[in-house]
Amino acid sequence: MVLDCGRKPENQHASCRKTPSWDSKPRTTFYQLLHHTTSRSQWHHLLLHGVSVIHIGDQQGSLQPPTFPIPSLPPGTLSLTTRTMASSADRNPPPFPASEEPQPELSDMAEGDSDEGEDIFVSNSHPASVSRGVSQPEEPADLFSEEATTTAKPNGVHSDDDDLFAEAQADLSSDPSSDSTRKDLSSSSGPPSARSPAALQPTSLEQLEEDEAKDIFDVDVAVTNPEKVGDGMNAYVAYKVSTRTSLPMFKSKAFTARRRFSDFLGLYEKLSAKQSLHGCIIPPPPEKSVVGMTKVKVGMDDPSSVEFVEKRRAALERYLQRIVSHPLLLQDPDVREFLERDDLPRAVNTQALSGAGFLKMITKASDAVSKMTIKMNESDTWFEDKFQEVDMEEQQLRKLHAVVDSLVNHRKELCMNTAVFAKSMAMLGNSEDNTALSRALSQLAEVEDKMEQLHQEQAGSDFFIFAELLADYIRLLGAVRGCFDQRVRAWQRWQEAQSTLQKKREAEAKLLWANKPDKLQQAKEEIAEWEAKVTQYERDFDRIGMTVRKEVLRFEKEKAKDFKSQIIKYLEAMLQSQQRLIKFWEAFLPEAKAIA
């Protein structure tokens, strides 16, 4: 995607199709506002959860009532926070397959929690999946109490819609384009000229962000129990997807479903294709791997296949957790169906070598080409700057991922070398004829054995926490770039519609001149049709623009939180490892001193 950096309206690129009215139109139209509130009201309605009503009307005091009849908003619960991201902080990295200690945590899980027959959270898989998107039994009480406390202070939480009204007010009364006012908000060094009419603006957008921070999503998902189903090349791995929720839109409070990898991919395909979600950052699933899966299918139980399955299981879990922590995606019926439905129709168009797969590749390629032929003239550099940032960041993350990969390999090497050395040292200790020295050498061999264990765990931590975090964000940044692309495509559609409209108008003019009344009527109808399309596409474009901005801000916040919690987890694991190391060597020291 190539964005022309021109901010001034005079900077017209030859291939750029613009109508003169482009820059002077205020960004936020009332239609958009309505659209926003409608979708939000749907959202609030669905997430209603026994909370006290926040009456919007009272807070409108100083504002002029809008002229359009805005439907009165139903009571909304705004006490939603993103727990799934935080809960990922509870996850311990699973050990690499060579370790034999089963992780005991999962067996403590909710016993009398659901009526769904089986005790869904007792996991027997090995390596034990310790990923805990699901909370401990004592947590449901906490969840509810948490929500109770947040609802107890409704006044601290401002209604989103309140802010939208404020926004609308500011826009209607202000002259400059809302792009510039939004620039004020997003960049600290914006021109102060637009400040006065937009005095309410800074608070509204900030508040939007704040409100999102206070969102609690009462949905926990876990992906566990990878099991091989079938034999030979038709075999696949089925995962258990367990959900626990108190949201009324789901049929029950806790339920499970068995899903295979292509189901996850299918979900992604469906979400990506939805017009209503355009502009949203849809979390991408982990990649397909023909090599990895073939080994599993062939039935090899070697450590690398076990590692592969574990890596995939953990990645799928994070994928689902990210989806359910996204307010719009959680709403989506396809997501609900994925979590709830017993029998999901197979997503066949995700097969790598299928006809649909080829078609997708072709359309992706042609999309890329079309992106390059039309340069977009941006009046708001936010998008272009952000896109550059994202691109650079993705490159750097790839580099970092490569280095961390190298670290993982070196640590595994260290692990192997330490084990081999330990054995050699044990043999040497046996040969040694001085008894005290012999014992000390044997002890040294044991210490080195324990060190091997530590290195093994550290390598697991390096991989499952650090490397996978980076891999996730490389994919996510790709998705971010994708939604920028969607905005460009929306713009293109709009531009094309405008040029078509122009052509129709010219055609009409010609007909007028040639005086053909019947064709004239048709021409007029077409013009009307295209005028409507132009308006529609323009609104779509603006809507996507706003969505993208919001999404990016939300994404950045979530990223900081995610990185922080994962880094802390990684460092704490390293810390524990070093503390154990100290103990091992401190135990050895007296043995060394006892040599005589």
Place this chain on the structure above:
Amino acid sequence: MTSIDESDKEKLRSVSVDLNNDTALLIDIPDALCERDKVKFTVHTKTTLTSFQKPDFSVPRQHEDFIWLHDALVETEDYAGLIIPPAPPKPDFESPRDKMHKLGEGESTMTKEEYTKMKQELEAEYLAVFKKTVQVHEVFLQRLSSHPVLSKDRNFQIFLEYDQDLSVRRKNAKEMFGGFFKNMVKSADEVLISGIKEVDDFFEQEKTFLLDYYSKIKDSTAKAEKMTRSHKNIADDYIHISATLNSLCAEDSTPNKKNLEKLSDLFERLRKVEGRVASDQELKLTELLRYYMRDIQAAKDLLYRRARALVDYENSNKALDKARLKSKDIPQAEEHQRQCLQKFDKLSESAKKELTSFKGRRVVAFRKNLIEMAELEIKHAKNNVALLQGCVDLLKNN
């Protein structure tokens, strides 16, 4: 000129103990110059012995000079019953040189900062190799000077004193060839020594022990080297991680920037600790094993010489018997036999003493190094804990 101060030498001189205590003859290598492949050592002697011309003097020596001295001692018949200290290994700068070369090739792929840090690491590694080779050469001389018999050796004196180039006295081609033959003979010795019927229990035990121990310690040395190398690789990875994190957060304007900065900082510090863990392990463990591997080879050589003396004696017995049978040349045969026996007895007696003291020396050295290694591991791990805890606290409090 790279000078090595006393404290460094103290730290380095760990594999052998109780050296350089005899004030009558104090030897050290205060300076060494490295040009390309050749290292020139400055051997400094302080002595109260009248056998030397001056009480305090220095001479430049090359590695080959040390080898000459070692071989001269080995070939001296009188010292057949002694453990000749193992010759210092040739200075090997290949590893850091290779890495430096690879670094140069990969310079374009890394940031300037990263490159500088890697270069520093490599220079430190180079310096470490350098220090090690100086230490090993020094220890060789010090073992000679602290040995009651070897310290009086004429060649040793020449080595210390002769202020001109020793190359005239060094091996010429013929002698090199002779050296090759000697190695061939040595492997024949292995067969010989295992085949001989030992009358003395002490030597029987020693033989079994040393043969077995040698193969085990050789194996351990190789494995320890690999382990140390992996540690170094990890330390290098930390450098790259820190540098890449730096580049990342330089461009970052999101709230994530602070997290990345702290992490980058942490890795920079962790890599220093990791580097020290690697080098300390190298010095205390790998070097220890390496040195005693060579020392045990020297002890085995002593056993071989004794075995050869025993063979000689047995042969002389057979010759005497034959002479008696033929009634010819009996007095020569008797004399020969007497000499062989004398030689063998003298050798055995001295060998016993040497091997016993060697045992003690070895145990003491192992003890010292294992204690030091354990203490250093603990120290570095505690350092790591402090660094990690600090970073975690910083992140949590933000």
